[in-house]
Amino acid sequence: MSAVSLAEPVPLHRGGTVLMRPTIIPGFRLTLGITVTYLSVIVLLPLAALAVKAAGLGFGGLWTALATERVLSAFKVSFGLSLVGAAVNAVAGLLVAWVLVRYRFPGKRIIDAFVDLPFALPTAVAGIALTALYAPNGWVGALLKDWFGMKVAFTPLGIAIALTFIGLPFVVRTVEPVLQDLPPEEEEAAACLGASRWQTFRHVILPALMPALLTGFALAFARGVGEYGSVIFIAGNMPGVTEIAPLLIVIKLEQYDFAGAAAVGMLMLLVSFAMLLVLNLLQAWMRRRHAR
Amino acid sequence: MPGEAHASRSTLVEPLWLRAALIVAALAFLGLFLLLPLTVVFVEALKRGVGAYWNALQEPDALSAIKLTLMTAGIAVPLNLLFGVCASWCIAKFDFHGKHLLITLIDLPFSVSPVISGMVYVLLFGLNGLLGPWLREHDVQIIFALPGLVLATIFVTFPFVARELIPLMQEQGTEEEEAAIVLGASGWQTFWRVTLPNIKWGLLYGVLLCNARAMGEFGAVSVVSGHIRGETNTMPLHVEILYNEYNFVAAFAVASVLALLALVTLAAKTVLEWRFGHELAATRRGG
Amino acid sequence: MGLRLSGISKRFGDYQALDTVDLEVRTGELLALLGPSGSGKTTLLRIMAGLEQPDTGSLQLHGEEALGLKPRERGVGFVFQHYALFRHMTVLDNVAFGLKVRPRGERLPNAEIRRRVEELLRLVQLAPFADRYPAQLSGGQRQRVALARALAIEPKVLLLDEPFGALDAKVRKELRRWLRGLHDEMHITSVFVTHDQEEALELADRVVVMSQGRIEQVGTPAEVYDNPASTFVYEFLGQVNRLDCVVDGGIAALAGGALRVATGDPVQGPAVAFIRPHDVTLSPDPEGPGNVLGVVTVGPQARIEVGLAGQILEAEMPRDRLAQIGLRLGHRCAVQIERVRAFPRV
Numbered sequence: 042m043s044a045v046s047l048a049e050p051v052p053l054h055r056g057g058t059v060l061m062r063p064t065i066i067p068g069f070r071l072t073l074g075i076t077v078t079y080l081s082v083i084v085l086l087p088l089a090a091l092a093v094k095a096a097g098l099g100f101g102g103l104w105t106a107l108a109t110e111r112v113l114s115a116f117k118v119s120f121g122l123s124l125v126g127a128a129v130n131a132v133a134g135l136l137v138a139w140v141l142v143r144y145r146f147p148g149k150r151i152i153d154a155f156v157d158l159p160f161a162l163p164t165a166v167a168g169i170a171l172t173a174l175y176a177p178n179g180w181v182g183a184l185l186k187d188w189f190g191m192k193v194a195f196t197p198l199g200i201a202i203a204l205t206f207i208g209l210p211f212v213v214r215t216v217e218p219v220l221q222d223l224p225p226e227e228e229e230a231a232a233c234l235g236a237s238r239w240q241t242f243r244h245v246i247l248p249a250l251m252p253a254l255l256t257g258f259a260l261a262f263a264r265g266v267g268e269y270g271s272v273i274f275i276a277g278n279m280p281g282v283t284e285i286a287p288l289l290i291v292i293k294l295e296q297y298d299f300a301g302a303a304a305v306g307m308l309m310l311l312v313s314f315a316m317l318l319v320l321n322l323l324q325a326w327m328r329r330r331h332a333r
Numbered sequence: 334m335p336g337e338a339h340a341s342r343s344t345l346v347e348p349l350w351l352r353a354a355l356i357v358a359a360l361a362f363l364g365l366f367l368l369l370p371l372t373v374v375f376v377e378a379l380k381r382g383v384g385a386y387w388n389a390l391q392e393p394d395a396l397s398a399i400k401l402t403l404m405t406a407g408i409a410v411p412l413n414l415l416f417g418v419c420a421s422w423c424i425a426k427f428d429f430h431g432k433h434l435l436i437t438l439i440d441l442p443f444s445v446s447p448v449i450s451g452m453v454y455v456l457l458f459g460l461n462g463l464l465g466p467w468l469r470e471h472d473v474q475i476i477f478a479l480p481g482l483v484l485a486t487i488f489v490t491f492p493f494v495a496r497e498l499i500p501l502m503q504e505q506g507t508e509e510e511e512a513a514i515v516l517g518a519s520g521w522q523t524f525w526r527v528t529l530p531n532i533k534w535g536l537l538y539g540v541l542l543c544n545a546r547a548m549g550e551f552g553a554v555s556v557v558s559g560h561i562r563g564e565t566n567t568m569p570l571h572v573e574i575l576y577n578e579y580n581f582v583a584a585f586a587v588a589s590v591l592a593l594l595a596l597v598t599l600a601a602k603t604v605l606e607w608r609f610g611h612e613l614a615a616t617r618r619g620g
Numbered sequence: 621m622g623l624r625l626s627g628i629s630k631r632f633g634d635y636q637a638l639d640t641v642d643l644e645v646r647t648g649e650l651l652a653l654l655g656p657s658g659s660g661k662t663t664l665l666r667i668m669a670g671l672e673q674p675d676t677g678s679l680q681l682h683g684e685e686a687l688g689l690k691p692r693e694r695g696v697g698f699v700f701q702h703y704a705l706f707r708h709m710t711v712l713d714n715v716a717f718g719l720k721v722r723p724r725g726e727r728l729p730n731a732e733i734r735r736r737v738e739e740l741l742r743l744v745q746l747a748p749f750a751d752r753y754p755a756q757l758s759g760g761q762r763q764r765v766a767l768a769r770a771l772a773i774e775p776k777v778l779l780l781d782e783p784f785g786a787l788d789a790k791v792r793k794e795l796r797r798w799l800r801g802l803h804d805e806m807h808i809t810s811v812f813v814t815h816d817q818e819e820a821l822e823l824a825d826r827v828v829v830m831s832q833g834r835i836e837q838v839g840t841p842a843e844v845y846d847n848p849a850s851t852f853v854y855e856f857l858g859q860v861n862r863l864d865c866v867v868d869g870g871i872a873a874l875a876g877g878a879l880r881v882a883t884g885d886p887v888q889g890p891a892v893a894f895i896r897p898h899d900v901t902l903s904p905d906p907e908g909p910g911n912v913l914g915v916v917t918v919g920p921q922a923r924i925e926v927g928l929a930g931q932i933l934e935a936e937m938p939r940d941r942l943a944q945i946g947l948r949l950g951h952r953c954a955v956q957i958e959r960v961r962a963f964p965r966v
Contacts, residue, residue: 062428066510067520072423079416080438083487087453088445090463094456133362140359144352152360154603158367160542161595161602163549164447165569166588169576170370173377173585180373181365206366226704228345229671234718234773235692238347244721248708267446270551270569274576287448287552294452294556299461306449313444330708330753 088310095307098300106304111280112289115305119286120312122197123265126204127212131258133205134212135250141213142220156214159207164270171203172274195277200285203271208261215257219250252327259320263313374592378585389583390590397563398571398587404479405554405567406547409486413543417494418536422524425502426510436499442491450488451556454481477559482567485553490543497539498532501614505531534609538602545598549591622647622809623668623777628677630663637663638674639833645777647682648807650800652824654814656856660833661813662701662781668811669698669779682776697770699780703762705754711765712750715740718773740768743802760791767799771808780812784819796823817857821845829853851963854894861900861933865893867962874957875929878909881960891962899958900935902926904947908954915942915949926955 098106106112141153159167175182175193185191193199223246231241269287276283286309293302346352379386389395420439424432442450456462458475468475475481509531513523529536551569558565566574568587575584606613623645630638638660645651653661666672667679670691679687686694706714712734719733728736741747744764754762763783770778783799784792800823803810814820820827821841829836829844829852837849848854855862865872867887871880874893883893902910902924913932914925922942924935933955947953 064427064507064511065514066426066507066523067514068524069423069427069429072419073427073429076416076420076423076435079419080435083484083491084438084441087457087488088441090457091449091453093463133359136355137359137363140356144356146356150607152363154599154606155363155367157599157602158371158595161545161549161598162371163551163569163588163591163595165551165572166374166549166591166595167370168551169572169584169588170374170377173373173581174369180369202366206370209366224702224704225345226700226702227706229691230698230700230704230706230769231717231721232345232671232691233669233696233698234721234769236717236721237692240721244717245706248706251708263444267444267449268552269446269448269555274573287446290446290448290452291556294455297461299456299459302452303456306446306452309446310449313446317444330755 091303091306091310094300094303098304102300103304103307106301107308111284112286112305114281115284115286115289116308118197118200118282118284119266119309122200122285123204123208123262123268125201126208126265127258127262129201129205130208130212130261131254134209134257134261135216135254138213138216138220142217157210159209164207164268165274167206167271168203168274171199171206171271175199175202175275194275195279195283197283199275199277200272200283203275204265204268207268207271208265211260211264212254212257215253215260216250219253223249252324256320256324259316263316266309266313371592371596374585374589377581378589380585381582385582386586386589389580389586392583394563394566395571395583395587398566398568399590401479401482401566402548402568405482405486406544408483409490409547410540410544412487413490414494414536414540416491417498417539417543420495421498421502422528424499425505426507439495439499440492442488445488447489447550447552448556451485451553453488454484454557476557477561477565479565481557482554482565485557486547486550489550489553490546493543493546494536494539497535497542497614499614501532501535501612502528504614531612534605534612535614538605538613541598541601541605545595548594622649622682623811624680625664625668626678628664628667628674628679630660630667630672630674636833638667640677641833641835643828643835643838645809645811646826647809649809649825650803650823651811652814652820652827653811653830654817654820654827654856655830656815658832659830661815661828661830664830665779665781665811665813668777669696670694671698695773695776697773697775697778699763699766699770699778699783701782701785703754703766703786705762705765705769707754710751710753711741711746711757712737714754714765715768715772717769737768737772740772743771744768758791759787760795763787763795776809778808778810780810782814783812784816785814792819799823821857829856831856848894848961851892851894854961854963859897859934859936861893861895861897863893863895863928863931863933864965865891865960865962867891872960872962874960875909875931878929879955879957881957883960883962885962887962887964890965892965894961894963895933895957896959897923897934897936899960900926900933901956901958902935902937902945902947902953903956904945904951905954906952908952910953910955912947912949912951912953915947926953928955 095103137156141149141156172194173179175185177183177186177192177194179194182193185193191198193202227245227249228241231245236244267287269285269291272285273288276285276288278284278288286305290302290305293299293305347355420435424436455476457464458468458481459465460469460476462476475484509527510523513527514520518526549569551573554567555570555573558567558570560566560570560574562574568591572584572588572591575587623643625641625643628638628641629636641660641664643664653664655661663672667674670686670689673687678685681689681694691698706717709717715737716733719728719736738747738750741750744767746761746764746768749757749761754765757765784795787795796819812823824841826839827841827844828838831852837844837853839847844853845857848857854860863874865874866889867873867883867885868889870882870884872883872891872893873880881893909928910933911927912924913927916923917939920939922937922939924937924942924947926933926935
């Protein structure tokens with residue numbers, strides 16, 4: 042680091058909290074002060090309020106608030122269908138990333154840019170658009186109904202479709218750069234050793250993509266669990282069947298059951314963080330093992 | 334042969350039929366999941382003709398929703414921009430304990446459900462919230478009013494600018510700033526003349542994404558808004574109300590404005606990536 | 621006969637990587653493709669492996685036309701410059717890969733695969749590392765894994781792309797000797813690419829010198845070193861002096877006629893004389909045509925720069941010999957040249 046060359050790395054102990062490597066660049070206290078204050082006011086304090094509210098219920102209160110049929114099934118719907126959406130994205134996203142990285146065809150760059158649409162399109166717009174498409178009288182919904190007698194909108198399938206939509210860019214965007222950087226020599230080595238193209242993909246390419254694929258999957262999953270806007274229109278919101286956990290929070294808030302809402306919210310946060318933690322550990326483990 | 338594309342490695346190319354099949358499958362998936370939903374917004378909006386479309390947008394409630402959305406984003410985005418620059422300055426230019434924790438905390442809002450992002454403010458500032466009684470005494474209204482909308486919007490768009498700038502500024506190191514200061518520039522001059530020109534495209538990129546999310550946010554603002562027509566309805570909330578009233582043409586008309594915003598954002602973002610990709614952290618990390 | 625290539629050409633866009641190359645690789649020999657970067661040697665190797673298709677020409681593998689065959693059907697082992705080990709597989713799995721991907725009917729039972737892989741790992745002295753991942757190995761160890769992996773499929777031809785290029789000098793030397801020993805034991809037809817002349821001369825049975833997509837010369841190390849077929853080969857292999865001369869009737873006149881050396885080359889008139897530094901003998905002589913301009917010692921050897929009629933000639937001799945004859949900076953000396961090759965001036 043260049044900072045080291047200008048000043049000896051003697052730890053400064055000022056104010057008792059911050060240990061900072063000395064440098065001649067100014068503004069540390071000012072910017073750190075603003076950052077920490079802003080972060081605390083906007084994010085940390087409000088989240089603490091949530092934790093305080095939920096903790097105020099006590100263990101028994103939390104149990105009564107959470108261990109109801111409706112809450113459990115809302116979690117089942119949210120987590121289960123997010124899993125479905127993320128799984129669809131893992132396969133389709135891999136396909137899209139593969140095609141965009143490996144093949145040449147007209148309009149490729151535009152299509153590549155277009156993949157980010159779910160990030161940019163407001164969720165409510167996505168919600169009503171998907172509902173209009175998959176409703177029994179919609180473009181796709183009508184076809185599915187006539188051909189297969191399938192109902193999509195206002196069923197769990199509809200939720201899965203909405204969650205697939207909003208999770209789509211995650212897998213593509215995490216897999217693309219890894220696929221780009223994959224050394225072609227490994228694939229050539231496999232070809233020389235007698236592997237068919239499929240065997241090469243299965244045993245050489247796919248394992249190399251696995252960490253990225255897993256990351257994309259988890260990001261899509263985490264996003265799906267918390268998703269609200271794009272789901273509530275297409276879901277039908279039948280308690281116990283197509284009611285998602287975030288909607289349950291909104292309903293509880295509308296009924297002034299703040300403690301109940303806080304309990305559900307807290308549980309969602311805890312489960313999401315636990316998942317992210319497991320994912321990070323898994324990735325760190327993979328990276329250590331296969332680091333170049 | 335450095336720089337040879339995959340295409341020239343003849344052994345690594347699948348047979349034509351397979352390539353074609355994979356491309357068609359990928360395009361079909363993207364068409365079904367991206368293109369169709371986008372198209373249906375505009376088709377539904379224009380179903381009753383351009384006149385009906387235009388009238389729906391001229392409606393007073395729609396206009397006030399547009400105004401409120403612009404106002405909310407107009408406050409939230411500059412604040413997050415300021416914060417993002419401060420955070421990335423102190424994280425990228427200095428070495429201190431707790432830096433990684435700080436980065437993790439800045440990213441935190443991305444892993445929180447939007448509904449929870451709104452709820453935390455209700456629990457804090459709402460009538461029965463922790464600070465509710467005090468706020469009522471002093472006649473300050475946050476929830477079901479503009480401050481609540483702004484707070485919720487800031488929360489969900491909190492990381493965008495910082496997340497783009499931190500890796501970018503870390504990569505650029507501190508040498509140029511140190512050189513400027515050794516040459517006698519003040520901290521402020523150093524920032525304006527040395528740092529800012531280096532990060533301007535990254536900054537714009539972050540602001541672009543931050544703004545798109547700020548204007549389009551639904552879940553978080555839905556919780557704190559109270560849905561008072563003409564007063565606390567942002568555009569996405571107005572879309573919901575119109576839709577639930579079966580006023581589909583109007584709902585899709587307002588939605589189409591938001592969809593246009595999304596397309597403009599995507600286009601601008603793509604242009605930035607194509608032209609200034611090497612000056613953006615996002616594209617260098619590959620997405 | 622091992623491999624026969626005829627009329628092989630390959631273009632990458634505007635760049636002619638190979639220009640009608642003919643080459644024969646004999647069964648059981650260790651052949652070096654030597655040349656500077658961009659000379660087409662790696663492309664030629666990749667064409668032998670089937671990793672690249674030539675634009676024209678034919679390739680016969682043990683008497684059979686092989687250009688239509690995919691790499692997997694050719695029975696060649698390929699060792700990549702940066703090894704291209706599979707990062708997510710253990711050493712054992714890397715070496716076993718080629719055996720495990722065989723079609724069901726031809727695949728050996730798992731126990732047999734394991735036995736053979738372990739045998740190979742013993743051969744490359746890596747048996748204790750079977751369960752490690754490539755990231756946990758040193759460069760030399762990775763190289764040997766790559767070799768074991770290529771040998772596992774019992775290839776008829778072994779192809780190695782800059783096999784020691786990514787290693788440091790000491791490991792490189794050890795591995796080189798070890799590879800030579802291995803080849804003497806197994807006698808598998810092998811071709812390796814290198815840009816290091818020392819490596820090619822020390823290791824190979826025959827050396828193919830390439831430049832700009834063409835073969836300059838093929839021969840044993842001694843042949844190409846002692847009798848370079850072209851100025852390129854002369855300059856590429858070892859140190860060489862270039863002096864202007866005039867050839868008349870098999871006698872090259874150097875330094876404006878001060879030195880006359882017999883040359884067997886069929887050149888007449890103005891020419892360039894190529895002289896190896898160790899073919900130059902110096903002796904102190906106040907009347908001599910040479911003038912000692914500089915002395916540099918490198919280990920046991922001494923390099924002496926001699927001014928000769930406005931041109932510079934470099935001579936090489938053991939350090940103690942230099943001390944013996946007492947030649948110093950600024951002295952005049954007599955110059956004797958053992959051997960000269962003359963090529964027409966271009």
